[in-house]
Amino acid sequence: MLAAVTVRVRFAPSPTGELHIGSVRTILYNYLFAKQNAGALVLRIEDTDQARLDPRALPSIYDGLHWLGIGWDEGPREGGPYAPYVQSERLALYQRHAQQLVDQGDAYFCFCSKERLDQLRAQQQARKELTRYDRFCRRIDPATAAERAAREPHVVRLKVPDEGAVAIDDLVHGHVEWELATIEDQVLLKTDGFPTYHLAVVVDDHLMAVSHIIRGEEWLASVPKHILIYRAFGWPAPPMAHVPLVLGPDGKKLSKRHGATRVAEFREQGYLPEALVNYLALVGWAPGTEDEVFSLDDLVARWRIDQVQRAGGKWDVERLRWFGGVWIRRLPEDELARRLDPFLPPQWDRSVVRATIPVIRERIELLTQAKDLIAFLFGDVAPEAALLVAKKRTPEETRTAIARAMGSLSALGSLDHGAVKDALEKIAADLGWKQGDVNMAVRVAVTGTKVGPPLYESIELLGRERALSRLARAEEILRG
Ligand code: GLU
Numbered sequence: 001m002l003a004a005v006t007v008r009v010r011f012a013p014s015p016t017g018e019l020h021i022g023s024v025r026t027i028l029y030n031y032l033f034a035k036q037n038a039g040a041l042v043l044r045i046e047d048t049d050q051a052r053l054d055p056r057a058l059p060s061i062y063d064g065l066h067w068l069g070i071g072w073d074e075g076p077r078e079g080g081p082y083a084p085y086v087q088s089e090r091l092a093l094y095q096r097h098a099q100q101l102v103d104q105g106d107a108y109f110c111f112c113s114k115e116r117l118d119q120l121r122a123q124q125q126a127r128k129e130l131t132r133y134d135r136f137c138r139r140i141d142p143a144t145a146a147e148r149a150a151r152e153p154h155v156v157r158l159k160v161p162d163e164g165a166v167a168i169d170d171l172v173h174g175h176v177e178w179e180l181a182t183i184e185d186q187v188l189l190k191t192d193g194f195p196t197y198h199l200a201v202v203v204d205d206h207l208m209a210v211s212h213i214i215r216g217e218e219w220l221a222s223v224p225k226h227i228l229i230y231r232a233f234g235w236p237a238p239p240m241a242h243v244p245l246v247l248g249p250d251g252k253k254l255s256k257r258h259g260a261t262r263v264a265e266f267r268e269q270g271y272l273p274e275a276l277v278n279y280l281a282l283v284g285w286a287p288g289t290e291d292e293v294f295s296l297d298d299l300v301a302r303w304r305i306d307q308v309q310r311a312g313g314k315w316d317v318e319r320l321r322w323f324g325g326v327w328i329r330r331l332p333e334d335e336l337a338r339r340l341d342p343f344l345p346p347q348w349d350r351s352v353v354r355a356t357i358p359v360i361r362e363r364i365e366l367l368t369q370a371k372d373l374i375a376f377l378f379g380d381v382a383p384e385a386a387l388l389v390a391k392k393r394t395p396e397e398t399r400t401a402i403a404r405a406m407g408s409l410s411a412l413g414s415l416d417h418g419a420v421k422d423a424l425e426k427i428a429a430d431l432g433w434k435q436g437d438v439n440m441a442v443r444v445a446v447t448g449t450k451v452g453p454p455l456y457e458s459i460e461l462l463g464r465e466r467a468l469s470r471l472a473r474a475e476e477i478l479r480g
Pocket of ligand 1: 011012013014046201214215216219
């Protein structure tokens with residue numbers, strides 16, 4: 001626990017698309033930090049880039065995070081003491097703050113046209129210079145500038161000092177320093193009256209009393225600009241942690257070309273939210289022990305910001321799937337049945353589905369895999385002769401084995417899996433077949449496929465009548 005500081009952290013997505021798995025990892029770290037310090041987590045929507053808005057973004061944030069079990073305290077729908085939590089609803093606030101900096105001589109109106117700025121950039125590029133604003137409008141006297149600002153389109157720029165350096169002690173990256181000579185007089189307020197990200201993020205983090213900024217590493221390069229804005233307002237900059245990017249297997253930032261990236265896709269693929277949270281926490285954090293299976297509560301207890309790694313975390317679908325299986329096996333059986341529900345046809349009898357849970361839970365990593373495994377219980381099967389014929393056996397030999405299976409199963413008092421096992425073992429012994437070969441032929445006959453839940457249990461689930469009629473059908477098929 002951090003003594004004496006009221007921890008307030010935030011996640012501040014730009015609503016430009018559906019919730020991305022890389023953002024979730026950053027949000028998760030904020031959540032863990034808030035929880036373990038009895039702090040508050042704030043959702044703030046950074047929609048200052050109006051051209052890139054996507055109406056699907058906000059619902060996907062709410063749906064995705066609720067599904068994952070990540071909750072927060074203040075936000076656009078929740079409200080809170082620092083409302084509104086959507087930047088486009090806070091424009092007057094940013095405008096007031098930009099004006100304050102102009103009034104105190106730390107910022108100025110700039111009237112340069114796009115054409116002039118383009119030309120300037122082209123010239124600088126031709127001279128192989130750093131491209132940046134040449135401070136042309138800094139020289140206009142403030143009274144004239146104010147007068148022109150009342151009628152001409154303009155932006156507001158920060159006066160960046162010529163020399164010196166700014167630095168932070170990042171909680172992940174340690175000491176990082178920037179020379180001011182490399183930083184231009186950045187825009188704070190755009191022509192349309194919207195703030196830039198830099199102004200809005202600083203004003204909001206300060207006014208919303210954010211105590212720690214935990215965000216993706218891609219924002220580290222913006223920190224010197226933010227520090228200068230904090231300084232101009234005379235505000236202290238909060239401690240910051242820039243957490244590593246989530247990378248694709250090729251080492252580049254995880255994106256669509258690597259496969260699924262939207263949270264909704266993982267949900268549709270049948271991952272348990274517990275598995276995704278567990279896996280994601282470990283992309284960029286290592287607990288320093290061999291432990292790797294963590295619930296959200298475990299993570300609150302175990303995760304530490306000073307154990308977050310600097311290097312980007314590589315995405316590894318195999319490992320994610322492995323966690324999928326781990327968490328499926330950890331669920332109580334009734335709960336697993338409940339989670340499977342949306343992935344199964346509504347007409348399938350839920351009491352039959354429930355009975356299959358003990359035999360399928362060891363065999364699935366994704367909820368979507370259950371359907372094919374248990375489909376044989378709900379529909380007819382009509383295997384092809386070629387699939388039925390046992391390895392190295394003729395159709396006729398296979399037919400004999402199936403006929404024997406029919407005989408012994410119909411003679412059984414009860415079709416529990418132990419009795420089925422004994423019966424099929426006897427057939428293998430009598431015929432001198434490998435057990436696997438007998439079982440495969442019977443499996444194809446009763447389930448229609450070569451892969452599935454354990455055979456003896458499958459036959460028990462299917463019940464005597466259906467098992468026998470399917471064996472009879474297979475026998476017929478083999479007869480040709
Ligand atoms: N709005 C930024 C984004 O969408 C977040 C920046 C920040 O956390 O400061 O990633």
